[in-house]
Amino acid sequence: MRERSIGWPTFVALFAVLLLLGLIGWLFNAPLEMIGVGAAGLLFWHYQHMRRLSSYLWRDKRFSPPDGAGSWGVIYDGLYRLQQRNRRRRKDLAKLLKRFRQGAEALPDGAVVISADRTIVWSNQLAQRLLGLRWPEDAGQRIDNLIRHPDFVRYVSNAERSEVMVLPAPGEAMRMVEFRMMQYDNEQILLMVRDVTQWNRMEQMRRDFIANVSHELRTPLTVVQGYIEMLEDPQALPPEMWQKAHGMMLEQTRRMDSLVSQLITLSRIEAAERSDLDHEIDVPSLLNIISEEAKALGAEKAMQITLEVESGLNIKGDLMEMRSAFSNLIFNAVHYTQPEGEIDIRWYSQNGNACFLVSDNGDGIGAEHIQRLTERFYRVDRARSRKTGGSGLGLAIVKHALSHHSSKLKIQSSLTVGSTFSFVIPAELVVKK
Structure with a gap:
């Protein structure tokens, strides 16, 4: 114009x-x-x-x-x-x-803009989910009226903005969130919120892992060290004690070797982004070998081990990982089943998938323990696990090995009735002959 x-x-x-x-x-x-x-x-x-x-x-x-x-x-x-x-x-x-x-919603963290008097000016959707805010109903509300944790109230009232605080999420005690405040402008403050639940859990697992490894190695090392100190003075050890000392040192050395081997196996499986699934595994032959080893392992208990295998049902995958998965599940059944107990092993096809199942009539596992069985070093009965030589790493190895083969371990157990461990290999990895 x-x-x-x-x-x-x-x-x-x-x-x-x-x-x-x-x-x-x-x-x-x-x-x-x-x-x-x-x-x-x-x-x-x-x-x-x-x-x-x-x-x-x-x-x-x-x-x-x-x-x-x-x-x-x-x-x-x-x-x-x-x-x-x-x-x-x-x-x-x-x-x-x-x-x-759009940029604020794409942030990996929650963001809340609050004024100098701590009233809410704006927040993205992630912050609303983490903090339980309702938008736009909570616009203009004081944030310390909505989140009443005493530590949080003190935190937002503090003039020092460089501190970081971790607190349970409002309404979700199991979820942990990290708060960080920074000056947005002269009149407003930006409050960043991050979900650190997984990080906290991993950090706790790391601390538990170090503590458990230290404990598991300290016991056999103490035994071996004690006998070695006795050997410094051969006259102090009667001849009849030599055989016992030799057997105990050998047993504890094997225990440490088994622990280190399982740690190496678990680390290798965890470190691998994906397994080589191009090799065909003859599962029936592998299970026959493992079942014979299991029979030899449980010979003193006079166990009845039944193997039911569908011939020609092979899979593609990593032989070492799958052998670890099969053997850990079967040997666990042998270790934790009472003398003259029964163990059933099955390998069969169903709807194009390959299914593995091992069940026993042992003491069973309490429901409160089942969710944590695949954690490293988690054991229901530490004294009994130490007696059987268990390290608490077997099911963790099984979990990671199966995840590389698009499968997941399922556990069913009842006290005094027995336990069943099973998994399903998807049809795309099944080879039938």
Whole structure:
């Protein structure tokens, strides 16, 4: 739109109209009266346009201003141009606000903007989920009225913004969240919220792992060290004790060797992003070998081990990992089943999948322990596990080995009834001959 303005031509035109009316009035001997009539008409015309402008500004919902001529046409055109400019600015601001909100929603952490008096100005959806905020109902509410934990109240009241605080999430005691405050501007504060539940759990597992490894190695090392110190003075050890000392040191050395071997196996499986699934595993032959080893292991208990295998049912996968999975489950059944107990081993196909199952009629496992059995070093009965030589790593190895083969360990157990451990290998890894 071409720029227009009220200048001298408008004034000259107005003066010419009044002069013309004066000349006409002079012809009729009434110049002042004609000029007065013209001025009154001009005032009425301006009044009409002013009324239309007032109505447009306060009551009219149209975007375009009224039509007008002369100087009022210039004013209306200027208003229309100003409206267009403001509309473009609003669109630009709306796009900028949309991009800001999209960026804030894409943040991996929750974000809450609070004012100096701790009222909530804005928050993204992740913060709303982590803190249980309702939006927009909680806009303008004090955040320390919604999150009433005493430590949090002290934290948001503290002028020091560099501190980090970890607290249970509101309404979810098992979920831990980390709070970090930073100055947003002179009047507002940005509160960042991060879910650190998994990090805390992994850190606790790391501490437990170090403590358990230290404990498991300290016991056999103490035994071996004690006998070695006795051997420094051969006269102090009677001949009949030599055989016992030799047997105990050998047993504890084997125990440490088994623990280290299982740690290496578990570390290797965990470190591998994926297993080589291109090799075919002859599972029936592998299970026959492991079952014979299990029979030899449980020979003193006079156990009845039954093996039911579907011939020709092979899978693609990592032989070492799957052997560890099969052997750990079967040997565990042997270790934790009472003398003259029964163990059933099955390998069969179902709906195109390959299924493995090992069940026993042992003491069983309490329901409160089942969810944690695959944690490293977790054992239901530490004394009994130490007696059987268990390290608490076997089921952790099974869990990770199966995860590399798109499978998951299932555990069913009842006290005094027995236990069943099973898993399913998906059809895409099954090879039938």
